Amino acid sequence: MPLATRRDLIKGLGGLAAASASARLRAAPERADVVIIGGGFAGLNAAIILSDAGANVTVLEAGGRIGGRAYTADQWIDRPELGASQVGPLYGRIRNAADRFAVALEPFPQQSEPFVFAVDNQLIAASDWAQSPVNKTVGEERGVPPSFLLPFYISRHNPFTSIDDWLQPGAAEFDVAAAGWLRAHGASNEALRLMNAGVVADDLSRVSLLTMLQESTRLMLSIRAAATAKSALAKTAQVAGGTSRLTEAMARHLGERVRLNQAVTAIRMEQSSAEVVTSDGTRYRSDFIVSAVPFVSLRELHIEPALTGVQGEAVARMPYANTSQVFFTLKDGEDYWQQDGLAPSLWTDGEVTMFRKMTGTSLLVAVNTGSKADAMDRLPPAERGARALAELERLRPATRGRVEFVGVHSWQQQPYIRGCRHSYAPGEVSRFVPAMFQPHARLHFAGEHTRQLEMGMESAMESGERAAVEILTG
Numbered sequence: 001m002p003l004a005t006r007r008d009l010i011k012g013l014g015g016l017a018a019a020s021a022s023a024r025l026r027a028a029p030e031r032a033d034v035v036i037i038g039g040g041f042a043g044l045n046a047a048i049i050l051s052d053a054g055a056n057v058t059v060l061e062a063g064g065r066i067g068g069r070a071y072t073a074d075q076w077i078d079r080p081e082l083g084a085s086q087v088g089p090l091y092g093r094i095r096n097a098a099d100r101f102a103v104a105l106e107p108f109p110q111q112s113e114p115f116v117f118a119v120d121n122q123l124i125a126a127s128d129w130a131q132s133p134v135n136k137t138v139g140e141e142r143g144v145p146p147s148f149l150l151p152f153y154i155s156r157h158n159p160f161t162s163i164d165d166w167l168q169p170g171a172a173e174f175d176v177a178a179a180g181w182l183r184a185h186g187a188s189n190e191a192l193r194l195m196n197a198g199v200v201a202d203d204l205s206r207v208s209l210l211t212m213l214q215e216s217t218r219l220m221l222s223i224r225a226a227a228t229a230k231s232a233l234a235k236t237a238q239v240a241g242g243t244s245r246l247t248e249a250m251a252r253h254l255g256e257r258v259r260l261n262q263a264v265t266a267i268r269m270e271q272s273s274a275e276v277v278t279s280d281g282t283r284y285r286s287d288f289i290v291s292a293v294p295f296v297s298l299r300e301l302h303i304e305p306a307l308t309g310v311q312g313e314a315v316a317r318m319p320y321a322n323t324s325q326v327f328f329t330l331k332d333g334e335d336y337w338q339q340d341g342l343a344p345s346l347w348t349d350g351e352v353t354m355f356r357k358m359t360g361t362s363l364l365v366a367v368n369t370g371s372k373a374d375a376m377d378r379l380p381p382a383e384r385g386a387r388a389l390a391e392l393e394r395l396r397p398a399t400r401g402r403v404e405f406v407g408v409h410s411w412q413q414q415p416y417i418r419g420c421r422h423s424y425a426p427g428e429v430s431r432f433v434p435a436m437f438q439p440h441a442r443l444h445f446a447g448e449h450t451r452q453l454e455m456g457m458e459s460a461m462e463s464g465e466r467a468a469v470e471i472l473t474g
Helices: 006-026 041-052 092-100 126-131 139-143 146-157 169-174 178-184 189-196 209-228 244-257 309-317 336-340 370-377 381-395 428-432 456-473
Strands: 034-037 057-060 105-107 115-119 122-124 237-239 264-269 274-278 283-286 288-291 302-304 323-330 345-348 354-357 363-369 403-410 443-445
Touching: 034 041, 034 274, 034 283, 041 057, 041 092, 041 244, 041 456, 057 244, 057 283, 092 244, 092 456, 115 126, 115 146, 122 126, 146 189, 146 209, 169 209, 169 428, 178 189, 178 209, 209 428, 237 244, 264 288, 274 288, 288 456, 309 428, 323 370, 323 381, 345 381, 363 370, 363 381, 370 381, 370 403, 381 403, 443 456
Parallel strands: 034 057, 034 288, 115 345, 264 302, 288 443
Antiparallel strands: 105 237, 115 122, 264 274, 274 283, 323 363, 323 403, 345 354, 354 363
C-alpha cells in the first residue's frame, strides 16, 4: 500500500478534529446550577458566594490564565502589574478575600518616582512649571502641573458628596461631554489640550462627565479614610507577590470548578434551563448563567433569546478605552536622572503619554492611553519598543544607552478583554444604567463595567456579589 501523502495526513487529522468536536456536541452536557463566564475578580467572587450558599458552580475562563485584568507579569524582571494593583482603604471585599484565602497584603509604595514635564518638546522641572514660558495655561491653572489639570477641575467643581449621587435622577444633567463642562468652569484651550494629552478615553469631548464625577467622589472618600487609618497597611495596600496571587488563591479554592481555555461562543436559554456552548463544542447546562466578561466580548456571542432594547444597545455599543505599555529596564548603575538633574519620571504632551520610573524597581514604563495607545498598537511589539525608546531619547538625551527593552502589553490586544476599562459616551450613563445589567431571562451580568459604588478591583468584586445575590434571592 503506498505511503500516505502529507495532504492525506492533514486531511485525516482534520477529519479527526471535526469528529472530536462533533462527538463533544453529541455528548451529554455537563450540569451545574450556575455557569459563570469569565475568571476575573467578578466571576470568581460570584462563584465563591454561590458555592458558599450550596450551589454547584462552573467557571469558564476563555484564556489560559485566571484573573482577567489582574495580571502580574511574573515572566518579566521585577514582576510588574499589568493591571489591577492598589488595594484602597475601603476595598473591604478584596481585603476580606485576602484574609480568607491567606494571601498577604503589604503597604503600597508610591507607584512612580516624581515627574518632569516635556511640553512642546521642552523639558521643564515641576518646580519651574508655574513660571515657565512654555506654560500657556491661564490664571490659577498655571500653578497646576499639566498631569493634574483634569483632577484639579473635577475635584474643585464636583457637586457630589456620596458615592451613589451619580445614580440619582438629578445626576442626568451631568451626563454630558466632559470637555464642554470643563470649558464652562473656566478651563482654557491650552488646559484642555494638555488634559486630552493624558486621558484614557479618546477625547474629552467623547466621554461622559458623570463617571468622572463618580470616580472623583469615590477617591475623595478613600483619601479621607486613609487619613484616619491606623496603619500604613490600612491606608493603601498591595498583594504581596503580585495581584495575581489573590485571583489564583480564589481559583484554587474553587478547584476543578474553574475551567481554563473554555471560550464561550453561544448562550441559549429556555423557560426552565440554560445552555452554554464553548468553541471546542463542550456544552454546559445550568439553571442560571452569569456573564462576567466585558461587553466588548459579550457582544460577539450568540445569545438566545437575543438582548433587546437599551440593554442590547449597551452591550453592542459601549466603548472601551485602551492602555498600551512598553517596558524597559535600566542598565546596572545607569541612573540617567543623576546626569540631567531632573526627576526620574517623564510626562509628555507628545506621542507617548508618560514614562514612569517605577518605585523600588529597575523598570521604566512607557504608558500610552487613548488614541496614542491605538497608534502604538498598530506597530509590532519590537517596533513599539524602538519607537518609544527613540521618543524617550529624543526628549531626554541622558537616557541614551541606559535602558533596555523588556516587552509590551496592550489590554486592547488581549483577545477576551480588549480594553483597559469601559468608557461611557455623553448621554450613555443615564440611558444605559441600570437597564444594561438587569437580568435577561436566565442571564445575569457582572464585571467592573456594571459597577455602581466602587472602583477598580473592588468594583469587580461588588458586581460579582450583586449577581450572586440576584440568583440566590430571585
